Amino acid sequence: MENKHTNHNENKHNKNNNSRFGFSTxxxxxxxxxxxxxxLTLGIPLSLLGLIFGIVGIVKKQGGLAIGGTVISCIGILLSLFFIIFFNGDPYYFINQLITKKIF
Structure with a gap:
């Protein structure tokens, strides 16, 4: 009987431990x-959500995954803003400029 009780507590502990890194992941x-x-402009909402989840993960002390996700999300936001500012949000803007100016 005592062995079943121990297994139940171990399973409960493993279940909580596995779901602990949800925000970081x-x-x-x-x-x-x-x-x-x-x-693409799709990068901004994804990176913003990643940044929010990363900050929540850092606050909940979920470790390096949260810090890595936050850093990569910040880089993704900066990259998206770079493309929106310099290429008008069009991923093919540079190629179109090369074709229309007949640089080839």
Whole structure:
């Protein structure tokens, strides 16, 4: 009987431990997506969500994943803003400028 009680507590502890990194993992995934989709305007909302989840993860002391997600999300936001400011939010702006000016 005592062994069943111990297993129940271990399972409960493992369940809480596995769900502990939810915000950090979400921050890292959204930060990476925002970084790679930074040349589209889609990168900004993904990176903003990643930044928010990363800050929540840092506050909840979820470790390095939260810090990594926050950093990558900030880079994704900066990259998206760079493309919006310099390329008018069009991922093919540079290619279109090369074609229309007949640089080739």
């Amino acid at each position: 979400a921050s890292l995934i959204l930060g990476i997506l925002g970084f790679f989709l930074g040349y």
